[in-house]
Amino acid sequence: GAGVSQSPSNKVTEKGKDVELRCDPISGHTALYWYRQSLGQGLEFLIYFQGNSAPDKSGLPSDRFSAERTGGSVSTLTIQRTQQEDSAVYLCASSWGRSVGSYNEQFFGPGTRLTVL
Amino acid sequence: AQSVTQLDSHVSVSEGTPVLLRCNYSSSYSPSLFWYVQHPNKGLQLLLKYTSAATLVKGINGFEAEFKKSETSFHLTKPSAHMSDAAEYFCVVTYRSGGYNKLIFGAGTRLAVHP
Numbered sequence: 459g460a461g462v463s464q465s466p467s468n469k470v471t472e473k474g475k476d477v478e479l480r481c482d483p484i485s486g487h488t489a490l491y492w493y494r495q496s497l498g499q500g501l502e503f504l505i506y507f508q509g510n511s512a513p514d515k516s517g518l519p520s521d522r523f524s525a526e527r528t529g530g531s532v533s534t535l536t537i538q539r540t541q542q543e544d545s546a547v548y549l550c551a552s553s554w555g556r557s558v559g560s561y562n563e564q565f566f567g568p569g570t571r572l573t574v575l
Numbered sequence: 576a577q578s579v580t581q582l583d584s585h586v587s588v589s590e591g592t593p594v595l596l597r598c599n600y601s602s603s604y605s606p607s608l609f610w611y612v613q614h615p616n617k618g619l620q621l622l623l624k625y626t627s628a629a630t631l632v633k634g635i636n637g638f639e640a641e642f643k644k645s646e647t648s649f650h651l652t653k654p655s656a657h658m659s660d661a662a663e664y665f666c667v668v669t670y671r672s673g674g675y676n677k678l679i680f681g682a683g684t685r686l687a688v689h690p
Binding site for chain 2: 498
């Protein structure tokens, strides 16, 4: 079946412009995560959505970053007034519902490579 | 607090020789630990996971890892490297926060395999 998809695969933008990154999770997965992977770094958690619950935004680095998830499926990560330090690969993952005790494997998309000039 | 340290940023081996990717963790309670692999221009893929069952965990593509609590380690090994193993590998520890499992990633180890 289809995995997690993300678009665009690459995005080049100018400093100060806004960008939107899209994530389509695996059908039926109620949990959705956004991560940022900077050059030479591990993944940094950004935000987590679970069903209709309020999202965990604790990883968002600044108020220029926001995300929404419409209808419990597709999610959009928006970065306003982009800065050069925002350049990174943005990864989306999805999993089955809220895990209790055991770990629900997160399935990752291929990412969006964002370059801010 | 939970953290994970991958001791080598780059590892280079010859095809057919053993692979060892080192990972140490810090956790205030019994952790769940994972190894993920990331091939160029592809998404992260779960290689294997340890969740307090057997300490020697077998994963896909011939990889395995051993959980050693006394050494706080979870090193990834493979007896014989293949060219297709060249990728970036991430050691991950998970902990529960806000009612769900959060992942903490190591900085990654890039594995190069030479003919």
